[in-house]
Amino acid sequence: MTKKHVLSWLFMALLCLPAFAQIQDPVKFKTEWNALSDNEAEIIFTGTVDKGWHVYSTDLPEGGPISATFNVDKIEGAELIGKLTPRGKQIEKMDPIFGMQVRFFESKAQFVQKIKLTGGAYKLTGYLEYGACNDENCLPPTSVDFTFTGTASGKQAAAPAEAQGNAANEAASGDTAQSVALIPLTPAMKVQTTDYWKPVINELNNFGEQVGEESHSWIYIFFTGLVGGLLALFTPCVWPIIPMTVSFFLKRTKDKKKGIRDAWTYGASIVVIYLTLGLAITLIFGASALNALSTNAIFNILFCLMLIVFAASFFGAFEITLPSKWSNAVDSKAEQTTGLLSIFLMAFTLSLVSFSCTGPIIGFLLVEVSTTGSVVAPAIGMLGFAIALALPFTLFALFPSWLKSMPKSGGWMNVIKVTLGFLELAFALKFLSVADLAYGWRILDRETFLALWIVIFALLGMYLLGKIKFPHDDDDTKVSVPRFFMALISLAFAVYMIPGLWGAPLKAVSAFAPPMQTQDFNLYKNEVHAKFNDFEAGMEYARQQGKPVMIDFTGYGCVNCRKMELAVWTDPKVSKLLNEDYVLITLFVDDKTKLAEPIKITENGKERTLRTVGDKWSYLQRSKFGANAQPFYVLIDNEGMPLNQSYSYDEDIQKYINFLETGLKNYKK
Structure with missing residues (x-):
């Protein structure tokens, strides 16, 4: 894939518009x-x-x-x-x-x-x-x-x-104007479903019906790389090189403009080198292989071991370096050449010399982006990393006076390295958890995982307060103000995770910790449950109570449904709206309970048979609302007419609250 293609795909991702709700036929x-x-x-x-x-x-x-x-x-x-x-x-x-x-x-x-x-x-x-x-x-x-x-x-x-x-x-x-013939189980059901089952697809569209959201995954990858590059800047392998390199470019020629141009070229060369690395990984492995690696048990064990080795290196146990003859060969070649090639080789020398500090960060970044399955993810991550790494060289070349205000190298850089080591160790447990689940070892259940994270971040806080020393730390016992606040954050995070040992959902770490079902001891009961799992019964109750209805089309095997219930429904304002202002009807489209009698329906000119309760609710979702994916939330009045556009998977709590409040406001009108 060429650089032009990569940038085109990135541009398209940033401008991605929401897709309109529709029946999916994959x-x-x-x-x-x-x-x-x-x-x-x-x-x-x-x-x-x-x-x-x-x-x-x-x-x-x-x-x-x-x-x-x-x-x-x-x-x-x-x-x-x-x-x-x-x-x-x-x-x-x-x-x-x-x-x-x-x-x-x-x-x-x-x-x-x-x-x-x-x-x-x-x-x-x-x-x-x-x-x-x-x-x-x-x-x-x-x-x-x-x-x-x-x-x-x-x-x-x-x-x-x-x-x-x-x-x-x-x-x-097919077309949304369907020819529907529902043969009910009983005469009573026919009376109930005549109005409630009436299609309201056009009415939903009048609300500007759209589900789906702009994809932020590529933006997230880019900024993850950017943060990694900024962290790499403040390591002992990179920070001391910045003033020497910039001074060299400004002094090698009497023409200041040429010196600035050379510094810009140096920065651009760094970007090209790391972007090429990302593209090479993409071309060698491909998106599907990277995604397969991200969930493969054996490779997750290898990722875990790799991060542990990197963490030990950052703690000072040993140095990870490339053979010195590589950097020496490139450096000598740079001295023998002139022009743009010489500058490019100097940038390549920097990449080799700084590997002991940047290698662990790059390794973790590539492991993280592999979980996206995107064909350009490594390139985007490396682009963000390289821009952050190259930016100081060009900025200091443009504004040489800033060099005097640069903090001098010192023990603070080792503090950053050790902090990164703790973070690498914490994330290593995430990959070990995947392998543990795959093999069914049950050695890293949710409470065990959280206990280890609590210890790691508590130790990080103690280190930042100067209570723990590593080989490369100096003897200065003073704790700076930034270190104190970093320690405060780390210790507070450790305390935050403690209730998770008894089943608290811990939304901040839900993406990393093992699933709640692996927790052996769970006291958490703050969950929202539907009043009804039958559409007709729930609608009759809503009519009697004079309340609007939220229908939750879900499935027992729907992962994103569980995420919404844990991350969004448990919010106090959301749970209050669902429990007090709406009649919540949850319909499982994969419910295997057999119907008393099969139901024959005619849909788009073809006859089909609904055999299970799930078939019935799936048909309701298609015929009435024109959708067939879950999770799918729709607000209706007690006559079956929509009150707002539908809502799909999006963990933005405020957006979900607005969705519910808008429906309530329209109902009161």
Whole structure:
């Protein structure tokens, strides 16, 4: 990928506009009957999967994502042989949220069910059910209906009379003006659902309906690199070189403008060197490989060990240096050349000499950006790092008088190194936690992880107060004001985490700590629970109480749903609004409870069967609101009409409060 392409993608990311809510149709299945012999055949389900999405495989553990399953409604003249079998390239990796290994397909998914024909006429009717997710949301359990008929008479089985392999996906994509025919379970339900189930997609659009948000991931990566570069500046390997290098450029020529130009070129060379490093990593590994490494148990153990080694180096146990002959060779080459090449080689020498300080920071940065799965993430991170590292050389060249005000090298730089060592040690536990969850060791449950973090940040605070010494620290026992405030922050953070040992959610560390389900001892009870998990019953109650309704379309396997409930719903103002001003109805679209009787519906001109409670709520979300991804929150009055645009995954608490208050204000109007 060229630099031009990288910058283009970065520019597009910064200008990314929110997408309008719509039915998502990332997976399209086709179904075919394949005769293997006179009395044996197989049903093959082949799906094409949009980029960024994946379809989960079969037989995943309980409590995890939705497994693909083969379901039979009617079977005559045939028997099933074995279970549904995945076929093709499966990806297996650890999901840190579910705390288990999961298997899934990308780009193409295929499942096969073998059939034994017992003779004479046969008929098979049923459906394949599967789950699909991307990094932001998941589809509800989706069914692929099929019907095959024929005669087993010692010849190749007859062609299928009907194969509706992509009915579920076509039903989810099409025009919003649907032809809906709901056959209810009871006459009473028909009376209730006549008004409540009325589609309100156009009314939602009138509110400026849009879900999704501007992606800040690339901006976050850039600023992470920028912060890393600023930290690297204040290390003993870089800071003392700044005045020497700038003075050299200003004194090597009588032309001040040329000296400034050379300093600018030096800074630009640093940017080019580190940007090239980021691009090389991208080209060698690729986005998918980096993302796979980020969740692979073995590589997470290696990342953990790498960060521990870097931390030990920062503590002063040893120095990580590149072979001296490398830097000497580059330095001598720089002296033999002139012009731009000489300046570039000087910048390259700086990169090699400063590796013992910058290496651990760069290593941690690359490990962090690997979790994004973005093809340009390493390049963006290195760009931010290089700009921060190069900026002082150009600024001091423009304003030479600033050199006199530069703090002199001293023990304060070692304090920064040791502080970084503590941080590297803390983050090493994050990667060890991923491996621990993958192998089921249960040696780093949530409370164990938090206990170690509490100790690490408490020790960091003690170090900053001068109570702990490392080999390169001087004997000066005075604690500066900045060190005191840094110690105060570190110790306060350690105290903040203590309630987490008893189950407090600790929103500030929720992205790093193991999932709450690994906590053995949990006293935390401040959770918001829905009053109803049945749409019609909740609507009748809301009408009687004269209250508006918030419908929460969720799923048992929806990770982002749990994040919203933990990070947003527990806010006092949010929980007060949900508990006192709204009737909260939570509908699980992956609820496997069988309906008393299957419900036949006609959607986009095709007939489908709703067999479970989850099917019913998923259909409600599609037909009434024109969406099919979770989490999905929508505010309606007690007649079923929308009060505001819908809300999806966004942990901005104030934005969620505004969403609820706007709906309440419109209801009162």
